[in-house]
Amino acid sequence: MSKRRIKKVAIIGSGIMGSGIACHFANIGVDVLLLDIVPRELNEKEKAMGLTLDDKVVRNRIVNTALQDSLKSKPSPIYNQKFASRITTGNLEDDIAKVADVDWIMEVVVERLDIKQQVFEKLEKYRTPGTIISSNTSGIPIKFMNEGRSEDFRKHFAVTHFFNPPRYLKLFEVVPGPDCKQEVTDFLMEYGEKFLGKTSVLAKDTPAFIGNRIGIFGIQSLFHQVKELGLTVEEVDKLTGPVIGRPKSATFRTVDVVGLDTLVHVANGIYDNCPDDEAHELFKLPDFIDTMMENKWLGSKTGQGFYKKSVNADGKKEILTLDLDTMEYRSKKRASFATLELTKTIDKPIDRFKVLVGGKDKAGEFYRKNFAAMFAYVQNRIPEISDELYRIDDAMKAGFGWENGPFEIWDAVGVEKGIELMKAEGKEPAAWVKEMVSKGETSFYTVKDGATYYYDVPTKSQVKKPGQDAFIILDNIRKSNEVFKNSGVVIEDIGDGIINCEFQSKMNTIGGDVLAGLNKAIDLAEKDFDGLVIGNQGANFSVGANIGMIFMMAVEQEYDELNMAIKYFQDTMMRMRYSSIPTISAPHGMTLGGGCELSLHADKVVAAAETYMGLVEFGVGVIPGGGGSKEMALRASDTFRKGDVQLNVLQEYFLTIGMAKVSTSAYEAYDLGLLQHGKDVVVVNKDRQIAEAKKHAKLLADAGYTQPVKRNDVLVLGKQALGAFLVATDSMQASNFISEHDQKIANKLAYVMAGGDLSEPTKVSEQYLLDIEREAFLSLCTERKTLERIQHMLKTGKPLRN
Numbered sequence: 001m002s003k004r005r006i007k008k009v010a011i012i013g014s015g016i017m018g019s020g021i022a023c024h025f026a027n028i029g030v031d032v033l034l035l036d037i038v039p040r041e042l043n044e045k046e047k048a049m050g051l052t053l054d055d056k057v058v059r060n061r062i063v064n065t066a067l068q069d070s071l072k073s074k075p076s077p078i079y080n081q082k083f084a085s086r087i088t089t090g091n092l093e094d095d096i097a098k099v100a101d102v103d104w105i106m107e108v109v110v111e112r113l114d115i116k117q118q119v120f121e122k123l124e125k126y127r128t129p130g131t132i133i134s135s136n137t138s139g140i141p142i143k144f145m146n147e148g149r150s151e152d153f154r155k156h157f158a159v160t161h162f163f164n165p166p167r168y169l170k171l172f173e174v175v176p177g178p179d180c181k182q183e184v185t186d187f188l189m190e191y192g193e194k195f196l197g198k199t200s201v202l203a204k205d206t207p208a209f210i211g212n213r214i215g216i217f218g219i220q221s222l223f224h225q226v227k228e229l230g231l232t233v234e235e236v237d238k239l240t241g242p243v244i245g246r247p248k249s250a251t252f253r254t255v256d257v258v259g260l261d262t263l264v265h266v267a268n269g270i271y272d273n274c275p276d277d278e279a280h281e282l283f284k285l286p287d288f289i290d291t292m293m294e295n296k297w298l299g300s301k302t303g304q305g306f307y308k309k310s311v312n313a314d315g316k317k318e319i320l321t322l323d324l325d326t327m328e329y330r331s332k333k334r335a336s337f338a339t340l341e342l343t344k345t346i347d348k349p350i351d352r353f354k355v356l357v358g359g360k361d362k363a364g365e366f367y368r369k370n371f372a373a374m375f376a377y378v379q380n381r382i383p384e385i386s387d388e389l390y391r392i393d394d395a396m397k398a399g400f401g402w403e404n405g406p407f408e409i410w411d412a413v414g415v416e417k418g419i420e421l422m423k424a425e426g427k428e429p430a431a432w433v434k435e436m437v438s439k440g441e442t443s444f445y446t447v448k449d450g451a452t453y454y455y456d457v458p459t460k461s462q463v464k465k466p467g468q469d470a471f472i473i474l475d476n477i478r479k480s481n482e483v484f485k486n487s488g489v490v491i492e493d494i495g496d497g498i499i500n501c502e503f504q505s506k507m508n509t510i511g512g513d514v515l516a517g518l519n520k521a522i523d524l525a526e527k528d529f530d531g532l533v534i535g536n537q538g539a540n541f542s543v544g545a546n547i548g549m550i551f552m553m554a555v556e557q558e559y560d561e562l563n564m565a566i567k568y569f570q571d572t573m574m575r576m577r578y579s580s581i582p583t584i585s586a587p588h589g590m591t592l593g594g595g596c597e598l599s600l601h602a603d604k605v606v607a608a609a610e611t612y613m614g615l616v617e618f619g620v621g622v623i624p625g626g627g628g629s630k631e632m633a634l635r636a637s638d639t640f641r642k643g644d645v646q647l648n649v650l651q652e653y654f655l656t657i658g659m660a661k662v663s664t665s666a667y668e669a670y671d672l673g674l675l676q677h678g679k680d681v682v683v684v685n686k687d688r689q690i691a692e693a694k695k696h697a698k699l700l701a702d703a704g705y706t707q708p709v710k711r712n713d714v715l716v717l718g719k720q721a722l723g724a725f726l727v728a729t730d731s732m733q734a735s736n737f738i739s740e741h742d743q744k745i746a747n748k749l750a751y752v753m754a755g756g757d758l759s760e761p762t763k764v765s766e767q768y769l770l771d772i773e774r775e776a777f778l779s780l781c782t783e784r785k786t787l788e789r790i791q792h793m794l795k796t797g798k799p800l801r802n
Contacts, residue, residue: 004187008032010032012106013036016164017136021108021166023078027078036091060091076167077165079665096123096125104133104134111138117148135157136160138209139207142205158180161174161175163211163399170198171201171398172398173211196684199397199398207270207273210385213270217374218374220283224282243352245403247400253307255299271284307320310329320332337362338359368421368424368425387458390405450473452476470687478490478492491521496698498530499521499529503541507542507543511545512546515572519575522576531698540590540591569626570770577708584694584696586605586607587599589608589612593624603700604681604697606681607675608684608686609684616799621786623777627773629753630752646715646761654749654753658749710766712763719754719758720760721754722750745780755769
């Protein structure tokens with residue numbers, strides 16, 4: 001059987017979703033044809049320019065405007081603005097014949113069956129037989145969309161449902177049509193995971209599929225509970241946010257962002273199309289939602305929803321909250337509960353659930369009711385919406401940003417305890433749950449030999465969850481494969497002669513324990529293994545060095561100890577580079593300051609596409625002191641070419657640090673010089689990252705890795721660069737673009753990156769640059785303004801600008 005390749009796709013419909021999907025295909029290197037309708041009348045600007053409806057610029061106005069709006073939106077739908085060149089726009093009259101040349105056609109038009117059918121009618125005239133065709137509908141039954149279509153169309157037709165925004169939300173629901181070939185379904189599932197970087201979830205053709213069916217139930221359940229328990233909007237958002245492993249936007253803020261009208265549309269669809277659902281009445285909208293819809297309080301898109309931005313009497317911006325009893329906006333109230341205080345020392349949300357359901361206050365009552373309702377609902381959706389319970393958990397984690405799915409939470413509470421909670425609310429366990437418990441099964445999931453198994457309802461046994469072979473799940477192997485552990489790291493054997501060093505500190509900050517762990521990992525790898533990966537599966541790779549430790553040493557004026565600590569950091573980074581085994585860094589999420597410096601010193605970086613990388617030390621009043629300043633001078637030197645104005649090249653690297661630039665994706669990190677073409681690689685699916693990093697470590701080891709020779713050939717420009725930089729910073733300070741303290745930091749950085757005040761361009765060693773970097777870092781730590789900045793950062797988490 002020939003392998004299906006996707007070289008070009010056609011996206012029909014350029015709205016928020018269509019443009020977002022087009023951008024994500026462009027992100028992964030696919031050519032995109034984006035088509036939309038032709039305008040029926042000229043706008044004022046076109047009239048003023050004397051254009052007609054026949055002009056191409058007019059005929060493609062809808063698609064071009066939509067795509068440009070999408071590209072300007074924040075967060076950006078595209079990894080790098082240059083990738084937008086992979087998207088070609090057109091319209092459904094002049095350009096529809098071009099769909100004959102694509103490998104996949106995806107319809108993303110308005111959610112109206114009649115319009116979708118008209119689009120399919122047009123597409124079928126030009127579509128090449130065998131081409132995959134799919135719809136991004138969020139709930140229109142496939143049997144209706146299939147009506148009147150050819151056999152070949154039906155055999156290659158499925159729903160491929162992305163969640164908004166397509167770049168960031170990982171859920172990719174695949175819903176095969178009744179006549180869809182199995183090979184097409186299998187291909188879409190694999191493509192979503194491997195190429196699009198998604199969690200592919202196979203769903204049945206039921207209203208709202210899996211993600212929205214469970215997600216909307218959860219929100220509707222809260223809508224009804226909020227009044228019953230006398231809770232405020234702030235209190236519900238406090239209870240349903242990060243404390244239980246959900247996004248910061250929690251419930252009501254999420255509805256504001258998504259749009260109340262969108263939620264109401266899906267809820268009404270479930271209410272109308274699921275008359276036999278035992279929670280049918282729950283999908284009826286409460287009165288306060290009807291009022292909000294009438295008032296057009298739809299959330300961010302209309303300027304107000306459950307929250308509203310306002311300016312108070314003092315002229316300060318303020319966020320007001322909707323009081324659901326009076327339906328008037330008021331100042332936000334602080335929400336606090338005794339039960340939540342009990343969880344402050346529990347790091348992982350999964351470990352908090354037992355404490356939360358045992359709470360004696362209103363929060364405890366809320367969690368008992370909330371989880372009882374969720375457990376009762378999800379158990380009854382098997383086999384209606386899915387035969388396998390893990391698909392429900394996968395959908396909620398990938399589509400709604402939950403850290404743990406409903407069945408995982410039920411496991412954390414305890415299966416028997418979950419049944420007890422349901423019964424207290426007058427709900428009975430499903431027959432299959434009773435049977436599972438009677439067989440002595442105590443959990444929905446188990447871990448065996450580093451793999452996750454789930455309770456399979458049809459076979460009544462624990463079955464290995466499919467698709468894990470491409471992943472290394474650190475949670476599953478941490479205990480059984482542990483080689484070494486201290487308070488900062490766990491080192492695991494990940495197989496084939498490769499070990500992984502996983503940070504375990506708060507926010508994965510780098511302090512003495514982490515540095516000791518890194519050195520231990522290199523020792524172990526050099527002695528007993530072939531290579532080392534530094535990677536973790538936390539929310540972020542590392543937010544940088546432990547600035548609290550730096551602050552305490554600086555305040556106590558323990559400069560010798562601080563000097564030793566910084567030298568230890570530098571020496572550890574240099575060990576990363578000059579060990580006898582390959583070192584691979586696997587950054588993802590926030591990779592800032594020291595986390596970025598670590599990656600700069602690895603033999604290779606295997607970065608997740610969603611990596612936000614930067615040397616941000618300027619924000620706390622210092623320069624990168626763990627080798628980052630040295631490294632950018634070295635990389636500039638390696639980039640100097642004959643005929644280049646070397647100062648201009650160095651200046652680009654200087655500005656990357658001086659402006660504390662952070663990449664908005666791994667691809668943008670190449671432009672900042674933080675990743676290197678031809679050496680570092682990007683992985684779109686973060687779940688594959690550790691396995692991919694291990695593969696690269698093994699490739700380097702098998703190719704005969706040799707310990708590198710230390711560099712003594714870094715070309716620095718001396719006074720030529722230093723003078724130019726000092727003039728520039730003086731001018732900026734004189735024009736009030738930067739403060740005196742900012743100028744002082746910039747001048748210190750200039751001194752390091754110029755290699756000091758050498759009289760002419762000179763080749764120096766890395767150690768020479770590290771020494772002057774450390775000296776500059778320490779001198780800044782004696783500054784009162786620097787200590788103020790560090791203190792502000794520790795208190796607020798935000799940099800202070802002087």
